[in-house]
Amino acid sequence: DVKVTQSSRYLVKRTGEKVFLECVQDMDHENMFWYRQDPGLGLRLIYFSYDVKMKEKGDIPEGYSVSREKKERFSLILESASTNQTSMYLCASSLSGLAGSSYEQYFGPGTRLTVT
Amino acid sequence: KNQVEQSPQSLIILEGKNCTLQCNYTVSPFSNLRWYKQDTGRGPVSLTIMTFSENTKSNGRYTATLDADTKQSSLHITASQLSDSASYICVVSARTRGDSWGKLQFGAGTQVVVTP
Numbered sequence: 142d143v144k145v146t147q148s149s150r151y152l153v154k155r156t157g158e159k160v161f162l163e164c165v166q167d168m169d170h171e172n173m174f175w176y177r178q179d180p181g182l183g184l185r186l187i188y189f190s191y192d193v194k195m196k197e198k199g200d201i202p203e204g205y206s207v208s209r210e211k212k213e214r215f216s217l218i219l220e221s222a223s224t225n226q227t228s229m230y231l232c233a234s235s236l237s238g239l240a241g242s243s244y245e246q247y248f249g250p251g252t253r254l255t256v257t
Numbered sequence: 258k259n260q261v262e263q264s265p266q267s268l269i270i271l272e273g274k275n276c277t278l279q280c281n282y283t284v285s286p287f288s289n290l291r292w293y294k295q296d297t298g299r300g301p302v303s304l305t306i307m308t309f310s311e312n313t314k315s316n317g318r319y320t321a322t323l324d325a326d327t328k329q330s331s332l333h334i335t336a337s338q339l340s341d342s343a344s345y346i347c348v349v350s351a352r353t354r355g356d357s358w359g360k361l362q363f364g365a366g367t368q369v370v371v372t373p
Contacts, residue, residue, distance in 0.1 A: 145300070181266075183259060183346070183363030184301075231300055245291070246361065248300030 144168070145249035147232055153255045160219040162252050164232030171237035173215035174246060175199075175207060178229040190215055191237060222256045229253050260284045261349050263364035270337055270371055278367045280330040280347030288352035292321050292332045295344045295366070304332070304345075337371045344368050 148163035166173065172191050176184040176199075186199030188207040196207050204226060208216045215234075219226055230253075233246040261282045270276045282290070289308045293301035305314040305321040307330070314321050318335045334341055347364040 150298075181365055183261065183365045184361075185363075186360075233300075245303050245306065248302070250300050251298070253298075 145232055145234055145247050147230075147249040147252050149252050150250060151253050151255075153257065154219075154222050155257055156223060158219075158222050158256075160222050160254065160256075162217040162219075162230055162232075162254070164215045164217070164234075164249055165213055166215075166232075166234040166247070167213065168234065168247070169212065170234035170247075171212075172235045172244075172246075173209065174233040174235075175205075175215065175217045176231045176233065177201070178231055178251070184231060187217065222254075224256050227254060227256045259365065260362045261347055261364040263345075263347050263367050265367060266365070267368040267370070270369065272337060272339060272371050272373050274337055276334050276337060276369065278332045278334075278345050278347075278369070280332070280364055282328050282330070282347070282349045282362070282364075284328075284349040284351050284362050286352045287325060287328075288350040290321075290323055290330050290350070291348045292319070292330075293346040293348055295346060297343070301346055334369070337369075339371050339373065342369060342371045 145166045154160050174189040175187045178184050185201050187205050190196045190209040206218045229251050231251045232249040235246045236244040264279045291306045292304045295301040304319050307314050307323045320333045323330045344366040346366045349362045
């Protein structure tokens with residue numbers, strides 16, 4: 142079974158703090174993703190990584206950065222947390238395949254972040 | 258505008274009854290469509306996946322249909338159980354040349370509540 146774990150289920154931070162969200166997968170997947178999920182909206186892609194030290198911006202990268210130093214670990218960084226970053230953050234991983242293919246993404250349990 | 262629209266936003270059904278959820282999409286070129294189930298406080302878990310050539314797929318009491326001509330999909334839940342209470346998310350993948358991960362477009366989800 143694929144397992145994607147996230148470092149915290151719940152997190153409360155103050156405005157302006159630097160926040161690290163960690164994600165680890167144990168299936169040797171090449172691709173890893175960070176999404177945020179807000180009520181009434183679908184999941185929105187923040188960043189993804191297709192290899193160690195490689196990253197690509199998703200649809201809403203502003204205010205976020207990422208780090209992938211090891212294949213199994215993908216970190217999301219909020220350099221200076223703001224209240225509008227209060228959300229559920231979901232990490233996912235998937236295999237890499239032929240161009241245009243779409244392998245299933247396996248999701249972690251999520252981190253509910255509150256910025257006060 | 259979201260390229261994946263789901264209806265209804267929420268519904269309440271009695272245990273043992275059937276229900277059908279709808280998904281309309283405009284994603285093009287189409288690669289595949291998945292239905293995910295997301296329990297409260299958990300990450301989404303894949304229920305079914307259908308490619309262009311498939312028009313129905315079952316997973317236990319869940320049956321998904323796809324009409325690629327009208328760009329519509331439905332998820333039918335038979336003989337609902339209390340454990341079916343969750344958000345059901347329609348996810349459509351675009352067939353994109355040059356990348357190996359297939360960008361996903363997420364619907365906002367339908368919240369299903371099964372009551373005794």
